[in-house]
Amino acid sequence: DDGYRLWLRYDEIADSPLRKSYAKALPRVFREGDSPQLCAAEEELLLGLSGLLGHGVESTAAAPAKGLILGVLGRSTSLDGLLSAEEQASLPDGGYALIGQGKQFYIAGKDDRGALYGAFAFLRYLQRGRPLDDLHLLDGPRVKNRLLNHWDNLDGTVERGYAGFSIWNWHQLPHYLDPRYTDYARANASIGINGAVVTNVNAKAIVFRRDYLQKAAALAEVFRPYGIRIYLTARFSAPIELGGLPTADPEDAAVKKWWQDKASEIYALIPDFGGFVVKANSEGQPGPREYGRTHAQGANLLADALAPHGGIVMWRAFVYSNEEPVDRAKQAYDEFVPLDGKFRDNVMVQVKNGPIDFQPREPVHPLFGSMPHTPLAMEFQITKEYLGQGTHLVGLGKMYEEVLQTDTYAEGPGTRVADIIDGSAYGDDRLTAMAGVANIGTARNWTGNLFGQADWYTFGRLAWNPTGKAEDYFREWSQMTFPNSPTVQETAQNLLAVSHEACVNYMTPLGLHHIMGPDHHYGPGPWIKDMPRADWTSVYYHKADAEGVGFDRTKTGSDALEQYTSRFAARYESPDSCPPAFLLWYHHLPWDHKLPSGNTLWAELCYSYHAGATKVGEMLKNWKSLSGRLDQERYESVRMHLEIQEKEAKWWRDACLAYFQSFSGMPVPAELEKPTHSLEYYEGLTFPYAPGIKAKW
Numbered sequence: 261d262d263g264y265r266l267w268l269r270y271d272e273i274a275d276s277p278l279r280k281s282y283a284k285a286l287p288r289v290f291r292e293g294d295s296p297q298l299c300a301a302e303e304e305l306l307l308g309l310s311g312l313l314g315h316g317v318e319s320t321a322a323a324p325a326k327g328l329i330l331g332v333l334g335r336s337t338s339l340d341g342l343l344s345a346e347e348q349a350s351l352p353d354g355g356y357a358l359i360g361q362g363k364q365f366y367i368a369g370k371d372d373r374g375a376l377y378g379a380f381a382f383l384r385y386l387q388r389g390r391p392l393d394d395l396h397l398l399d400g401p402r403v404k405n406r407l408l409n410h411w412d413n414l415d416g417t418v419e420r421g422y423a424g425f426s427i428w429n430w431h432q433l434p435h436y437l438d439p440r441y442t443d444y445a446r447a448n449a450s451i452g453i454n455g456a457v458v459t460n461v462n463a464k465a466i467v468f469r470r471d472y473l474q475k476a477a478a479l480a481e482v483f484r485p486y487g488i489r490i491y492l493t494a495r496f497s498a499p500i501e502l503g504g505l506p507t508a509d510p511e512d513a514a515v516k517k518w519w520q521d522k523a524s525e526i527y528a529l530i531p532d533f534g535g536f537v538v539k540a541n542s543e544g545q546p547g548p549r550e551y552g553r554t555h556a557q558g559a560n561l562l563a564d565a566l567a568p569h570g571g572i573v574m575w576r577a578f579v580y581s582n583e584e585p586v587d588r589a590k591q592a593y594d595e596f597v598p599l600d601g602k603f604r605d606n607v608m609v610q611v612k613n614g615p616i617d618f619q620p621r622e623p624v625h626p627l628f629g630s631m632p633h634t635p636l637a638m639e640f641q642i643t644k645e646y647l648g649q650g651t652h653l654v655g656l657g658k659m660y661e662e663v664l665q666t667d668t669y670a671e672g673p674g675t676r677v678a679d680i681i682d683g684s685a686y687g688d689d690r691l692t693a694m695a696g697v698a699n700i701g702t703a704r705n706w707t708g709n710l711f712g713q714a715d716w717y718t719f720g721r722l723a724w725n726p727t728g729k730a731e732d733y734f735r736e737w738s739q740m741t742f743p744n745s746p747t748v749q750e751t752a753q754n755l756l757a758v759s760h761e762a763c764v765n766y767m768t769p770l771g772l773h774h775i776m777g778p779d780h781h782y783g784p785g786p787w788i789k790d791m792p793r794a795d796w797t798s799v800y801y802h803k804a805d806a807e808g809v810g811f812d813r814t815k816t817g818s819d820a821l822e823q824y825t826s827r828f829a830a831r832y833e834s835p836d837s838c839p840p841a842f843l844l845w846y847h848h849l850p851w852d853h854k855l856p857s858g859n860t861l862w863a864e865l866c867y868s869y870h871a872g873a874t875k876v877g878e879m880l881k882n883w884k885s886l887s888g889r890l891d892q893e894r895y896e897s898v899r900m901h902l903e904i905q906e907k908e909a910k911w912w913r914d915a916c917l918a919y920f921q922s923f924s925g926m927p928v929p930a931e932l933e934k935p936t937h938s939l940e941y942y943e944g945l946t947f948p949y950a951p952g953i954k955a956k957w
């Protein structure tokens with residue numbers, strides 16, 4: 261089994277009483293309505309039911325006395341009176357109800373998308389072997405825009421992509437439609453994703469050339485029945501590069517007209533086009549700052565062009581200036597907070613989860629809660645640029661949850677990041693969004709590492725409900741990915757649950773960050789110091805010397821903590837009360853500083869690195885205990901990746917401890933293994949062809 265079917269496997273249910281009871285209850289399917297989404301939902305139901313029940317299930321032309329009925333509330337008469345008025349009103353757009361009544365089962369969408377999501381939820385129900393008795397379930401998305409961001413280049417490469425090449429074959433579009441596009445859309449619809457940004461944030465203007473827009477339109481057509489809108493990344497200088505204008509100044513009349521005309525051209529081809537994602541004035545990308553304009557002026561230029569058509573702009577806050585900063589963690593806040601309230605209604609500011617850059621663990625970004633008048637979108641990374649890429653198994657759901665559950669105190673105690681993202685903290689009907697940088701490529705199993713599928717899955721489920729629990733989604737994924745085998749499911753679920761903490765421990769424990777190899781960001785590189793910018797080096801972030809280690813971000817240092825609410829900051833200000841997980845993020849401390857555990861900082865660092873590597877050993881052992889309990893192909897694929905991960909966790913541990921020991925001068929605690937090689941050995945390793953190098957700007 262090559263894993264291509266993801267969590268939509270629909271293998272025959274092995275538990276025969278259960279299968280028979282489902283089969284008896286669901287002999288046929290009736291769809292009331294003809295929208296493309298309803299048709300896609302019906303098709304999926306027939307495919308899923310036929311597979312799970314082990315025999316063909318057919319559709320009927322009229323509501324059956326016994327069976328499954330699919331429709332849209334208010335439009336499908338068979339659903340009349342199904343829900344109370346309050347129930348119906350409680351469903352948000354995209355919401356659905358699954359109801360069993362007598363011998364009939366209903367999938368009732370609030371709208372067409374809702375019916376589609378309901379169909380997938382119903383199948384999920386069966387895939388997980390849930391009882392159909394008393395079925396009465398209402399659900400709907402808490403976040404309006406749930407997007408994947410593909411960092412895919414038009415030449416087929418993927419920036420920070422570790423699962424092969426881009427699945428978008430621009431060269432053959434619009435004429436050749438790879439069936440994979442449909443399977444991609446199905447998979448996304450099954451977890452509620454409703455937008456796909458198909459081009460890299462490091463954008464090319466040519467994507468707005470008419471022939472490329474036609475290619476995008478062909479993808480949009482494939483996505484449409486699955487409720488997915490297409491978005492493109494907008495290069496700010498496109499009016500110059502493509503339009504031949506002398507400037508891209510957002511206040512220039514000709515520039516405004518160029519964007520308006522371009523938007524009209526796009527919407528004529530793609531009527532449900534989602535909008536633009538923009539990376540401006542960051543890492544060499546052009547932007548409004550070149551013209552002395554603000555990010556708000558830049559974003560509003562594009563927003564005005566899209567507004568008549570209903571499109572939105574997602575303007576990224578991942579900016580850092582060319583001047584070398586005292587603390588890069590503070591830059592986005594300094595630049596964006598003064599602009600709060602100055603963006604058009606159809607602009608969202610898209611913020612990475614932490615203030616640096618997708619590290620194994622970061623505190624939440626200080627912008628969350630600091631721009632109450634601007635809708636903020638969460639940007640998570642699903643592709644694991646800094647977390648072992650396509651090789652290591654790291655259940656990202658735990659990290660997403662940690663971020664989303666963090667209390668910012670912004671609107672009083674209990675203002676979790678999740679409440680800011682879903683808008684409930686503000687009680688208005690603002691735009692809401694969550695975006696995930698996709699980990700998908702041409703690998704037969706889509707994500708290279710089989711467990712990367714779980715990250716995609718969990719991201720989608722949390723985008724639907726940011727207050728949800730990662731473990732629930734790990735369970736769902738494991739049950740659907742390894743059906744009919746509770747032992748495999750439990751082990752898989754456990755691997756997902758423990759692996760993020762393990763990774764943090766063997767890479768960057770106690771709040772360390774950005775100490776990986778340069779450019780490719782794979783493997784340890786705490787010694788990295790000579791780079792074009794200080795904030796691309798490791799020494800800038802860990803500041804290790806004979807005295808101690810860590811980045812002082814308190815009042816005696818960069819005072820980054822001042823960008824958070826005082827309640828939030830209070831937890832981190834003193835090294836005595838700061839949670840160990842963030843100690844060196846906020847403090848520079850002596851090597852012999854005593855921790856609550858009773859250990860010195862140095863010893864704690866040693867124990868943490870060892871705990872991480874040891875955990876990976878256990879993960880491998882647990883997986884190996886499954887030999888023979890699942891298909892050989894997936895078993896071997898995970899085993900081989902875990903074998904590499906175990907080796908590399910030790911590499912991280914030993915290289916980092918050898919390096920930091922050269923400053924601390926203290927011995928590794930006697931009961932722990934010492935680094936196998938000298939520091940010079942680790943420093944001397946080179947990886948000229950490591951994957952994922954950033955596109956040259």
Ligand code: BDP
Pocket residue numbers: 419420461462539543578617618645954955
């Ligand atoms: C960093 C990546 C780089 C991206 C950048 C971004 O190293 O490849 O272009 O983020 O988010 O994590 O724009």
